[in-house]
Amino acid sequence: MSTVAETQIKLTPEHDARPGATVRSRLQDLLPKIVLAPSFAATVVFVYGFILWTIYLSFTNSKTFPSYDITGARAYQRLWRWTFESDPPSSWYTSITNMGIFGFLYILICLALGLFLAILLDQKIRGEGVLRPIYLYPMALSFIVTGVAWKWFLDPGLGLEQTLHQWGWTSFHFDWIKNKDFVIYTVVIAGVWQASGFIMAMFLAGLRGIDGEIMKAAQIDGASTFQLYRRIVIPLLRPVFLSAFIVLAHLAIKSYDLVVALTSGGPGGSAWLPSNFMYEFTFKRNEMAVGSASAVIMLMTLTAIIVPYLYSELREKPR
């Protein structure tokens, strides 16, 4: 967009002689800026403005309402102390360890499963048009629907366990959703179920974009199918991995509703993620400073992961 604007500016002196045209061309210069201004302003205020506001609040003693007296880093000190309270686990310790487990497994399994399904679907099979939307549709559901459906399915008294007991397999036992040590894995299961189809679609698009000539050349050179994918296809899909990772990472960090709908926090709060912690402290416990501090830490963590990754991936591009 900037190149367009620059060329226009260079053109303007020629039009200076005719005043009518000047106004018109000026307007043309400005039009993209005018059109973009509202959304730009909205982003600056509602995203970056409120990020700064949150950072500010985290250093105050805000409780129920925002307060503007800077009182130091007490909120961070408390979070820092809670970070190491593992026995019995503090809510913050539970939240961040859960984030680690959930984020790692969710992203990894979604990527692996999505790629695997995409490769299978790419084998020029019949009925692909029917199969593709079946895998994709879970993404059309909200997290609340996914959460409630899986809550019923995983509930030992209602869903899978109960059904298998009725069919006669009475020794079957699956109560992860009621178990404080395993409840976070049920969140992973539901999350993966929802997102992997979408990731599959992304990989499928990537696979369709690969030049068939390269594949043929590799086959002529005697590459096995495994080698073909390992050495050629997957490296070529690198940009798709980047997009998928970004999509999954932000879904993982903001999956608040899934935890609430699926587990309502889990036994003794054992399914909390940092987003649950933030909401709980800001709005239910009237500890806005602590809530803000936790939000800032979430942002920092995400930045620490995404920025180096984006940098390494996009560095080679500018040519």
Place this chain on the structure above:
Amino acid sequence: MLRKLFIGTALATSFAFSAHAADVKEVQMLHWWTSGGEAAALNVLKQDLAKEGYAWKDVPVAGGGGDAAMTALKAMVAAGNYPTASQMLGYTVLDYAAAGVMGDLTETAKKEGWDKSVPAALQKFSVYDGKWVAAPVNVHSVNWLWINKAVMDKIGGTEPKTFDDFVALLDKAKAAGVIPLALGGQNWQEATMFDSVVLSTGGPEFYKKAMNDLDEESLKSDTMKKSFDNLAKLVTYVDPNFSGRDWNLATAMVIKGDALVQVMGDWAKGEFHAANKTPGTDFLCYRFPGTDGSVIYNSDMFGMFNVPDDRKAAQVALATATLSKSFQSAFNVVKGSVPARTDVPDTDFDACGKKGIADLKKANEGGTLFGSLAQGYGAPPAVANAYKDVVSKFVHGQIKTSDEAVTELVKAIDDAK
């Protein structure tokens, strides 16, 4: 300083709200009583006000439940767009009063004699700095047992008078193959039950010191440890699938006869009524064993905001109607709670309601009416939630012994203060 924020945000949002500025003859009400029984109970108030010529306008809240309503209220107040009144709980009223946005109903209170008729324990939340800022609607109490009578007859049980009696009764139910105790494994339900356990184990004096005054010596005393041990004993009588269950599903287990008893606040009675059950013949209500004579309460209040003068008349009408004897009786018969003033006749109430009213009066006079810590009437939300965390972690095994539990409780409450 808070004002500054309010003004700033008000400027930004006043345009959006000015389009539907409040009518003088209109009561704007923010509440989350939308379920069948509650909405019906509130209709009584709407009709009372309509008779006096005031129109009722619900402030819309997206998404049910108190949390969403409180978030909406925060935004409205920050924008300077006060509702006439809002349903509020305990310390929230005091928080808003401290922020200087609540109105003053002292004149009305004097005229109507609220100082005498409303229990002193409730006035702690409805009066701020000598000024009436809220009208209490009801008094709920949490130290109740709800028992399925058919199951009780089958196992030959009688009313338990002490904690040991209660355990013996639960044993009987277990032997008969019924789930003895219906519990929903969510932190507020566990903590609500624990409120009663503490009162039963330590007595009224101890409950007040530990759960209302947050006295550290009491919190880490042996009596508190004993309370946690008693809670652990009760938890052995729940079914394995209890974790995360909603309270009304636990009540349904008792209604259907799958379980013998639930320890829950008197809002559970609404579920029994909805299932067409009558107290005495289908279900029984007893005080939690060892807590007879004391009442652990929580209360719904209508917080009254500092509205412009031309809207004050509507507000006074609302407050007067809310605390009128006829509404207090009509509303609480439906809601399952008891009136917030002690001079309302109990003629329309069922057996449990009559007992509730008598108990409240006795507790008010005897000084044994205590705020429920689990329900946010014992301490501010930060402390109450820290308490719920500890109780819930103890029930679910993250905290393993009662020694550890009291240490954690003291630490958590200290941290949240």
